[in-house]
Amino acid sequence: MTGNAHDWPHEPVSVGLVGAGPWARMVHARVLAAGPETRLTSVWARRPEAARETAAPYGAAVAGTFEELLDTCEAVAFSVPPDVQAELALRAAKAGKALLLEKPLALDLPAARELVDAIDSAGVVSQLVLSNRYHPETRRFLAKARELDVSGARSCMVGGAFLGGDFATPWRLEHGALLDIGPHILDLLDAALGPVLRVRATGDPRRWVELTCEHEGGAVSQASLSGSVEVERGITRIELFGRHPELVFDGSALDHEESWPVLRREFATAVRTGRSGELDAHRGLRLQTLMAQALDEGR
CATH class of the missing domain: 3.40.50.720 (NAD(P)-binding Rossmann-like Domain)
Structure with missing residues (x-):
């Protein structure tokens, strides 16, 4: 390094x-x-x-x-x-x-x-x-995604960090996956498919939460988030669909x-x-705004 x-x-x-x-x-x-x-x-x-x-x-x-x-x-x-x-x-x-x-x-x-x-x-x-955004493979995926006319996407970021260990910290256990890993997936979907105009959440962020995002240009994406499931290794995956071959991002295999x-x-x-x-911090504020909207829409 x-x-x-x-x-x-x-x-x-x-x-x-x-x-x-x-x-x-x-x-x-x-x-x-x-x-x-x-x-x-x-x-x-x-x-x-x-x-x-x-x-x-x-x-x-x-x-x-x-x-x-x-x-x-x-x-x-x-x-x-x-x-x-x-x-x-x-x-x-x-x-x-x-x-x-x-x-x-x-x-x-x-x-x-x-x-x-x-x-x-x-x-x-x-x-x-x-x-994820600093990895060369992520940047190649986003460059390809921006060239496509994407109709829809499905994605997930799931793992077992909240079940115990170093990252089962009080704030994560209280607020769950939306605040912890939501910024990662919302950032990638927003960057790949175009700005998210509206996001809705269903489920319990402390167990499993589903996000549905409506993007500028008409694409719709969905994301499954959880930090409370037993898996051999964390899963990060995005699949983009449209009038083109499926484009897949597998973040699980990235070496950070x-x-x-x-x-x-x-x-x-x-x-x-x-x-x-x-x-920068403005990007962080955008992601925080989307998460707040998802929480409000889910009530």
């Missing part, structure tokens, strides 16, 4: 990491420390011992407070529950820091809007960790080690140029 320093003509972007849970250790800290585009400067978490364990392999400092972390970096990466992210990222934006954000932006639409307003007011760069260098390079480039890319 390391890069060639000669391929990056700028100083590494100094990044502070908020959070020290499994995802922070598995992805954020490791990827940001790999360089050459970024440098992990410090870690802050509610549990100091976890922050030390996350920072130590990379020689990063442990910040005693969130404010101390802000003093050590020019960008902040977040790996915390959505409600915590919404609060702290707002403060980081007001402090002029670029933001690497997890999905969803927040637990609800008003908090997501407040965060995006703060980002816009501060004029800081933002980027979302939508892991191919995604992380792309994410890191694009974030660092956005910071150094001062221009956010397509997958």
Whole structure:
């Protein structure tokens, strides 16, 4: 995962990491420390011992407070529950820091809007960790999909993360698959078939939820979401149909080690140029808006 320093003509972007849970250790800290585009400067978490364990392999400092972390970096990466992210990222934006954000932006639409307003007011760069979107295979699929006249699509993203283990966290168990994995599938369907104009949900997000999306241009897509089913491995699949051969995206087979260098390079480039890319906080707000609509329509 390391890069060639000669391929990056700028100083590494100094990044502070908020959070020290499994995802922070598995992805954020490791990827940001790999360089050459970024440098992990410090870690802050509610549990100091976890922050030390996350920072130590990379020689990063442990910040005693969130404010101390802000003093050590020019960008902040977040790996915390959505409600915590919404609060702290707002403060980081007001402090002029670029933001690497997890999905969803927040637990609800008003908090997501407040965060995006703060980002816009501060004029800081933002980027979302939508892991599938940085993989070359996903980008090839989307490029092909945009050339087609798609009539309809069916998709699923199901797995057993909520049944136990590192990712059976309180916010996921309470809010379920729509908020956790909904951003991934809605983002892909919206990008592949054209903007979603309306989305409806049926079922229980804590068990199994079905989404029906109506797209600009007339296509209709459906998505099955669950984090509470026993499967050998997680399933991510999208099938596009129309007056063309079926086009299939099988995300289950992706090796996300191919995604992380792309994410890191694009974030660092956005910071150094001062221009956010397509997958910024506004993209996160769009996805949050669609999820809120699905919840409202399902009541």
